[in-house]
Amino acid sequence: MTGKKITAVIVDDEVSARSVLKDLLETHCQQVYILGEADSVTAAKALIKATRPEVIFLDVEMPGGTGFDLLKDPSIQAEIIFTSAHNHYAINAIRSFALDYLLKPVNAEELIEAVAKVSQRDARVTYKLLDLLTRQVESKKDYPEQIAIPCATGLEIIKVQDIIYCEGDGNYTTVHLIPNGKIVSSKTLKEYERILSTQTFIRSHQKYLVNISHVKRYIKGRGGVLVMANGKSLDVAHSKRSQVIEALG
Amino acid sequence: MTIDPEKFNVTLQVNDFGELSDNTIAMATNGHGVLLMKNNTYTTVDEDNGLSSGICNAIAADDNTLWVATNKGLNKVMRIDDSIKVEHFNIYDGLLSNEVNDVLVAGDTIWVATKNGVNFFSKSRLIKSKMRPVVHIENIVAHGNTLPLHEISAPLELRHQENDVMIKFVSPFFNSIGAITYRYKLHPEAEWSYTKNPFVYLIALQPDDYQFTVQAQGRSALWSNEATFSFTVLKPFYATGFFITAVVLIFISVVSAIVYNYIRNQKIKTDMQQRIVVSELQTLRSQMNPHFLFNALNSIQDLFLKDDRRTAQHYISKFGKLMRSQLDHSSGSITIAEELAILTNYLEIEQLRMKHRFQFNVNVDPRIDVHTTELPSMILQPFIENSIWHGFTETIVNAVLNIDFKLSHDDYIMITIRDNGIGRKKSASTKQRKHQSKGITLINERINILNYNNEKKITLAIEDPEDESGNGLGTLVTITIPLEI
Numbered sequence: 203m204t205g206k207k208i209t210a211v212i213v214d215d216e217v218s219a220r221s222v223l224k225d226l227l228e229t230h231c232q233q234v235y236i237l238g239e240a241d242s243v244t245a246a247k248a249l250i251k252a253t254r255p256e257v258i259f260l261d262v263e264m265p266g267g268t269g270f271d272l273l274k275d276p277s278i279q280a281e282i283i284f285t286s287a288h289n290h291y292a293i294n295a296i297r298s299f300a301l302d303y304l305l306k307p308v309n310a311e312e313l314i315e316a317v318a319k320v321s322q323r324d325a326r327v328t329y330k331l332l333d334l335l336t337r338q339v340e341s342k343k344d345y346p347e348q349i350a351i352p353c354a355t356g357l358e359i360i361k362v363q364d365i366i367y368c369e370g371d372g373n374y375t376t377v378h379l380i381p382n383g384k385i386v387s388s389k390t391l392k393e394y395e396r397i398l399s400t401q402t403f404i405r406s407h408q409k410y411l412v413n414i415s416h417v418k419r420y421i422k423g424r425g426g427v428l429v430m431a432n433g434k435s436l437d438v439a440h441s442k443r444s445q446v447i448e449a450l451g
Numbered sequence: 452m453t454i455d456p457e458k459f460n461v462t463l464q465v466n467d468f469g470e471l472s473d474n475t476i477a478m479a480t481n482g483h484g485v486l487l488m489k490n491n492t493y494t495t496v497d498e499d500n501g502l503s504s505g506i507c508n509a510i511a512a513d514d515n516t517l518w519v520a521t522n523k524g525l526n527k528v529m530r531i532d533d534s535i536k537v538e539h540f541n542i543y544d545g546l547l548s549n550e551v552n553d554v555l556v557a558g559d560t561i562w563v564a565t566k567n568g569v570n571f572f573s574k575s576r577l578i579k580s581k582m583r584p585v586v587h588i589e590n591i592v593a594h595g596n597t598l599p600l601h602e603i604s605a606p607l608e609l610r611h612q613e614n615d616v617m618i619k620f621v622s623p624f625f626n627s628i629g630a631i632t633y634r635y636k637l638h639p640e641a642e643w644s645y646t647k648n649p650f651v652y653l654i655a656l657q658p659d660d661y662q663f664t665v666q667a668q669g670r671s672a673l674w675s676n677e678a679t680f681s682f683t684v685l686k687p688f689y690a691t692g693f694f695i696t697a698v699v700l701i702f703i704s705v706v707s708a709i710v711y712n713y714i715r716n717q718k719i720k721t722d723m724q725q726r727i728v729v730s731e732l733q734t735l736r737s738q739m740n741p742h743f744l745f746n747a748l749n750s751i752q753d754l755f756l757k758d759d760r761r762t763a764q765h766y767i768s769k770f771g772k773l774m775r776s777q778l779d780h781s782s783g784s785i786t787i788a789e790e791l792a793i794l795t796n797y798l799e800i801e802q803l804r805m806k807h808r809f810q811f812n813v814n815v816d817p818r819i820d821v822h823t824t825e826l827p828s829m830i831l832q833p834f835i836e837n838s839i840w841h842g843f844t845e846t847i848v849n850a851v852l853n854i855d856f857k858l859s860h861d862d863y864i865m866i867t868i869r870d871n872g873i874g875r876k877k878s879a880s881t882k883q884r885k886h887q888s889k890g891i892t893l894i895n896e897r898i899n900i901l902n903y904n905n906e907k908k909i910t911l912a913i914e915d916p917e918d919e920s921g922n923g924l925g926t927l928v929t930i931t932i933p934l935e936i
Contacts, residue, residue: 309768309771310768392823408934
């Protein structure tokens, strides 16, 4: 954590939610300086234009507009830490772009971590991610066309259709891309299974989440083997055999 | 037809002439037929009008009729009103030769001078209409079999592969050999087709009803009677209405059977899905044990009252997390890492509620990759809850709960939950037993559903270990779960 001050505003329609967050920030994140609070998207726009905060704590759902409506305004450029009461589709979208969110009731450790991350991040990457997120939410599609992968060098934004398969190994996941690339991500395979749970992705094995559209061949066997577009052969779990065959059509 | 006289002045050679009753002069030309001249108006009668030849050797006028001698027989040219009608006679009609040199009308007798001698006949008996030919259909050859027409009684039906048919007909007009033209058609409304042959090949007839009609024409230019013969080329069996209907019916029944089966399977699937959902909901509700929820909240309230806001906040967020995880993961599968986080969270709240009267240890076989290995959600919590609520009574000192995850036979996870509580026997006598058995019943139902259609089964064993003297040593729950993936 840097000793530098971080300016922030809190946008949430519930008074108690704002006061809890403010309280927690004052207790645990003293470098954060609250410039103001807003209880709606409209009020937030005015507040943000007036104060130009570095960070916005933004509630996803508010009466009269979602937090995403605020992001559509291109003049608003700030780091966003989303807050939400429930783990719904929007959170899945936020997770797809590796952005930060806090679920209520807010946990102090998670808050500290999110604030620390914000001060380390490259703002340009954030704006790009927020732009992608806004478009993803606007498109009303359940699943993203692009995702952001947190890796050793920072973040990589990739097209979902370019993923051949994801290979889980403990806490890490190797994302294999066409034609021959790969990125080692610090998220678990289960996390990718949740983000990418479209018809084209299938968990074929404890270790593999494969993109059915990049399967070149299926070789029969006890579970069988999938030969992928990059030439790799992946075992299929016996219990997943029929599901895989069905998905291959 | 009006003729330019200048032209005829140059080219016309007139062999003979005669005068008709209306003072028309008829000239027999050498190559241009008969030229009729009246009041400086010229009309010709030539091959176009039916004259047998344009080379006219002689002409005889008889009232309004002209007899014209040509090198190709005798012609009778009649003027009926403004039109011209021509009949011709040749060796087939009895002339000694077709080379007619002269003709003379004397009363009722026509004298004809031919190259081979003179013919004479009565003009009143010469009725061309009597020379109308007749035609009969003789036989039908279908598929190599000759079928004489008189042997065909019922309407002839030909199979679709017998669609090459030859029909023979005959015009028994004794002196017309080689001069007969036939015309035929296959449908009454069809166009005529012409042939000189007394037979016709009909190749590759399409399935249909046919009415073959034939007529003959002799030299007289008159068409004979119509001879007709009806026959049918049958549709191939696969084109018959019956066959098509049968095929359609079979198709419909097969499709219906497939759809019915599909719907039935879907229904079985849906029923199963519904059972899973109901079971999950029931499990969820049983996990949201109201005693636990409100006692946990009560414990947190206690922290506030003691002004331990930090700890209270800590537990509130844990409590929120637990509620959320139970809602989010109430269905499907979950990684062991996630399950451990939820269980730890739950156990910590229970510890708070129980004022840390029990300890817990969680051990995981290092061979298990907790981030990629998955379990069905909500399988373990009810047993842990049982241990805490019913095993760890006030009388138990050093209460310990041990939870172990071991890899078994490489493709099973064996989970043991062991407590050193009072054991089920003693617990059975207490009031809360009812809740306990309900929770276990729900888990059993859920295991049954999960085992449905699966080769590898989840097994559950609950034991009550005893020491040598028969004292209860708590409860041991063993669950083996096949590695889902």
